[in-house]
Amino acid sequence: xxxxxxxxxxxxxxxxxxxxxxxxxxxxxxxxxxxxxxxxxxxxxxxxxxxxxxxxxxxxxxxxxxxxxxxxxxxxxxxxxxxxxxxxxxxxxxxxxxxxxxxxxxxxxxxxxxxxxxxxxxxxxxxxxxxxxxxxxxxxxxxxxxxxxxxxxxxxxxxxxxxxxxxxxxxxxxxxxxxxxxxxxxxxxxxxxxxxxxxxxxxxxxxxxxxxxxxxxxxxxxxxxxxxxxxxxxxxxxxxxxxxxxxxxxxxxxxxxxxxxxxxxxxxxxxxxxxxxxxxxxxxxxxxxxxxxxxxxxxxxxxxxxxxxxxxxxxxxxxxxxxxxx
Numbered sequence: 232x233x234x235x236x237x238x239x240x241x242x243x244x245x246x247x248x249x250x251x252x253x254x255x256x257x258x259x260x261x262x263x264x265x266x267x268x269x270x271x272x273x274x275x276x277x278x279x280x281x282x283x284x285x286x287x288x289x290x291x292x293x294x295x296x297x298x299x300x301x302x303x304x305x306x307x308x309x310x311x312x313x314x315x316x317x318x319x320x321x322x323x324x325x326x327x328x329x330x331x332x333x334x335x336x337x338x339x340x341x342x343x344x345x346x347x348x349x350x351x352x353x354x355x356x357x358x359x360x361x362x363x364x365x366x367x368x369x370x371x372x373x374x375x376x377x378x379x380x381x382x383x384x385x386x387x388x389x390x391x392x393x394x395x396x397x398x399x400x401x402x403x404x405x406x407x408x409x410x411x412x413x414x415x416x417x418x419x420x421x422x423x424x425x426x427x428x429x430x431x432x433x434x435x436x437x438x439x440x441x442x443x444x445x446x447x448x449x450x451x452x453x454x455x456x457x458x459x460x461x462x463x464x465x466x467x468x469x470x471x472x473x474x475x476x477x478x479x480x481x482x483x484x485x486x487x488x489x490x491x492x493x494x495x496x497x498x499x500x501x502x503x504x505x506x507x508x509x510x511x512x513x514x515x516x517x518x519x520x521x522x523x524x525x526x527x528x529x530x531x532x533x534x535x536x537x538x539x540x541x542x543x544x545x546x547x548x549x550x551x552x553x554x555x556x557x
Contacts, residue, residue, distance in 0.1 A: 332365045
């Protein structure tokens with residue numbers, strides 16, 4: 232789930248200039264049909280979406296914060312962010328260009344902005360500030376908490392105009408893959424193809440989501456190791472407990488074993504009696520443990536459903552309040 236959220240925000244594979252990590256507005260690349268064809272013809276690449284970036288300062292009624300403006304086209308897949316929309320609407324990117332921006336909830340709270348309000352975007356150029364006024368079309372809940380909360384969405388034409396770019400200049404491509412487990416291999420293949428097949432003048436580099444967010448994916452790998460260690464410890468403890476239970480059963484039934492032996496019962500038959508008894512204990516214990524676990528999971532699911540319903544109710548109340556004020 233966390234991996235899908237990261238991929239939904241930053242894409243599975245990103246192709247851009249290797250010099251644009253700190254100042255994306257200073258290193259545009261040229262969008263061309265030949266470059267798109269080279270990328271989409273790579274195995275495991277499902278689709279590509281051009282985007283444009285700009286570092287800026289956003290100022291509202293109660294403060295100012297740093298922001299990363301990301302411009303996308305109308306055909307971009309924004310289903311994840313749209314599903315986390317709390318108020319307002321998504322930016323309109325079709326038809327005439329509109330100076331609308333979608334802010335995260337954390338960023339909007341810091342600067343005192345809400346859906347429908349006007350904010351000021353300050354750009355630093357040649358040591359002198361340049362100001363642009365945008366309308367906040369909506370507020371969304373960041374998928375990664377504070378990570379990525381500084382991201383603001385708008386029309387790609389707005390960012391191109393702020394950067395002084397032509398319509399064919401972009402910051403890069405966001406690529407969606409068919410198999411997310413092979414995203415890193417796909418990025419390596421694209422880099423090889425760019426090195427040997429690309430004839431453009433731009434310097435390009437493909438990065439997977441794991442390379443862009445090494446801390447998050449390293450943390451996930453650590454959890455996988457922890458889960459393996461915990462399962463191994465649980466199995467060892469369970470085996471020792473079962474061995475102890477079998478020894479107690481045998482010791483408590485020493486007289487019964489002697490009687491059965493004196494009556495001519497074979498050791499294998501006696502062993503089967505204790506084995507069946509042990510399997511019965513394991514079955515009962517497993518059933519009780521799974522029942523408790525499933526019950527806790529159902530309680531957690533019901534709690535999450537109630538939280539989602541409360542958020543929907545709160546969003547509806549906010550929309551009603553905004554409509555009433557308007």
